[in-house]
Amino acid sequence: MTSASPSSIDQQQPITIASAPGKVLVTGGYLVLDQQYTGLVIGTSARFYTIIRNLNTEQGTIKVRSPQFDQATWNYTASLSQQNVLGFEPESTASSNKFVETCLRFTLTVILQSMDAARFKSLLKQGMDISIVGDNDFYSQREELEKLGLSIKKASSRERLASFCDTHATLGTVNKTGLGSSAALTTSLVAALFLYFGVLSNLDQEKDLTLIHNVAQFVHCFAQGKVGSGFDVSAAVYGSHSYHRFDPNILAPIMDEKVDPVVLTKALSHDNNSWDNKVLPVGLPPQFQMILADIDAGSHTPTLVSKVLKWRKEQPNEANALWNELGAYNEKVEQHFRDLASISAKDESLYKETMTRLAQLPASQWINAPTENNKVQQSMVELVSDFAKVRELLQKMSAATGVPIEPTEQTELLNQCMAVPGTIMAGVPGAGGYDAIYCIVLSEEAKEKVRHVWERWTGCSVSPLLCQADSNGVTKVDPNSDIGLVCVDRSF
Ligand SMILES: Nc1ncnc2c1ncn2[C@@H]1O[C@H](COP(=O)(O)OP(=O)(O)OP(=O)(O)O)[C@@H](O)[C@H]1O
Numbered sequence: 001m002t003s004a005s006p007s008s009i010d011q012q013q014p015i016t017i018a019s020a021p022g023k024v025l026v027t028g029g030y031l032v033l034d035q036q037y038t039g040l041v042i043g044t045s046a047r048f049y050t051i052i053r054n055l056n057t058e059q060g061t062i063k064v065r066s067p068q069f070d071q072a073t074w075n076y077t078a079s080l081s082q083q084n085v086l087g088f089e090p091e092s093t094a095s096s097n098k099f100v101e102t103c104l105r106f107t108l109t110v111i112l113q114s115m116d117a118a119r120f121k122s123l124l125k126q127g128m129d130i131s132i133v134g135d136n137d138f139y140s141q142r143e144e145l146e147k148l149g150l151s152i153k154k155a156s157s158r159e160r161l162a163s164f165c166d167t168h169a170t171l172g173t174v175n176k177t178g179l180g181s182s183a184a185l186t187t188s189l190v191a192a193l194f195l196y197f198g199v200l201s202n203l204d205q206e207k208d209l210t211l212i213h214n215v216a217q218f219v220h221c222f223a224q225g226k227v228g229s230g231f232d233v234s235a236a237v238y239g240s241h242s243y244h245r246f247d248p249n250i251l252a253p254i255m256d257e258k259v260d261p262v263v264l265t266k267a268l269s270h271d272n273n274s275w276d277n278k279v280l281p282v283g284l285p286p287q288f289q290m291i292l293a294d295i296d297a298g299s300h301t302p303t304l305v306s307k308v309l310k311w312r313k314e315q316p317n318e319a320n321a322l323w324n325e326l327g328a329y330n331e332k333v334e335q336h337f338r339d340l341a342s343i344s345a346k347d348e349s350l351y352k353e354t355m356t357r358l359a360q361l362p363a364s365q366w367i368n369a370p371t372e373n374n375k376v377q378q379s380m381v382e383l384v385s386d387f388a389k390v391r392e393l394l395q396k397m398s399a400a401t402g403v404p405i406e407p408t409e410q411t412e413l414l415n416q417c418m419a420v421p422g423t424i425m426a427g428v429p430g431a432g433g434y435d436a437i438y439c440i441v442l443s444e445e446a447k448e449k450v451r452h453v454w455e456r457w458t459g460c461s462v463s464p465l466l467c468q469a470d471s472n473g474v475t476k477v478d479p480n481s482d483i484g485l486v487c488v489d490r491s492f
Pocket residue numbers: 066068097098099100132133134138171172176177178179180181182183185224
């Protein structure tokens with residue numbers, strides 16, 4: 001990396017940066033695909049950043065680069081005809097990027113419908129230089145750590161990596177950690193384009209977020225060739241929340257390469273009331289800290305999902321009973337999070353005192369600690385027992401479907417994490433499998449001890465990530481802020 005210095009930035013050259021977070025689906029995997037159930041998604045401090053500059057070419061060239069990867073430059077040409085029809089063509093390069101291409105094509109289409117055509121044409125003609133970077137935690141980084149002679153098992157190793165470091169891979173070969181790189185990338189690119197063309201000037205109004213959500217959701221579904229639950233895009237836009245999915249039929253009529261621009265823009269508009277997704281604010285209660293680890297084995301999420309859904313179709317009665325029971329326990333976990341946040345706001349000292357006490361004991365012993373009608377402690381005991389039930393039902397789902405959602409190897413590891421004093425929850429995020437695990441703990445000491453369990457674990461390769469829970473969604477980034485300067489520097 002070249003060194004970042006504020007003076008190296010051309011102050012005359014406006015730079016637009018937008019950023020969106022990764023996600024961890026704590027509860028609601030599989031169920032959230034149905035509108036009937038919710039998913040509790042926690043945003044991460046690991047984020048994607050899209051940096052856009054004017055290319056000053058007058059040829060409508062759009063150059064996109066992901067500097068962390070090999071063969072990651074994609075060029076496009078965009079133009080506007082006399083009839084104001086957008087022309088958009090990829091140039092043939094060594095690789096293509098479906099997410100970037102889809103994002104540019106459709107976001108530019110919507111932007112054109114939303115602003116003065118002459119102004120759009122003039123900006124488009126000047127061309128754009130776009131760089132995309134993702135926090136190191138989105139990728140396993142095993143190659144870079146090994147190259148530097150650092151242990152993949154220690155969190156301190158990742159602290160020594162340069163920001164947005166080289167992955168020594170192409171986007172096709174890189175090992176991802178399950179934080180939702182494509183959703184965070186799509187959301188940051190959509191937001192950066194709206195900002196660059198001046199259709200949005202800030203991202204702090206509800207209607208602006210709704211527009212970014214709708215466009216990013218469509219682009220993401222189109223690029224991946226199917227309509228998923230969309231919780232990852234929703235987290236990239238809104239940060240931590242309880243997610244209730246949109247009706248997939250909203251997108252059905254517009255999932256067409258040749259969709260009419262007016263129809264597309266109307267369907268994705270912030271005031272299209274058919275969008276029935278719900279975002280209910282809920283995040284980690286005070287003092288809860290989330291830590292994550294990458295599991296080297298990896299699982300192919302679409303395969304897990306298709307097998308689970310096939311079983312559900314074949315065994316509707318058994319599946320619905322399981323879905324309903326699990327859905328109810330997921331909701332209880334969500335409710336405990338809300339209750340704890342509200343008790344903490346009302347009686348901070350009781351909350352803090354109880355958490356300090358519980359942090360000294362394994363969760364299995366919290367029930368035996370003196371309560372004297374302590375609401376915080378009661379809620380914590382119930383949270384632990386309800387979450388144990390969630391895991392039990394996921395294990396039941398694994399056994400019934402033959403899909404390793406909480407694989408037996410992970411069960412033992414998670415149980416060891418739960419035995420550490422101060423651990424509240426330990427689980428497999430999202431679709432489960434052999435991708436990642438998360439733990440929610442009450443203290444720095446618990447965090448260290450859990451990481452020690454991971455380091456000694458020999459069953460599979462567990463590599464701790466550095467990111468934390470962070471409730472912020474998509475943001476505009478000041479190019480002169482600390483992170484803005486790092487992004488700008490990496491984009492040259
Ligand atoms: N830094 C990046 N620059 C450009 N495109 C990227 C970048 N990171 C991811 N992508 C895009 O996202 C695609 C990966 O999407 P895919 O749906 O396979 O993963 P994902 O489910 O988002 O993965 P994970 O949750 O593990 O991060 C890549 O092929 C590429 O198109």
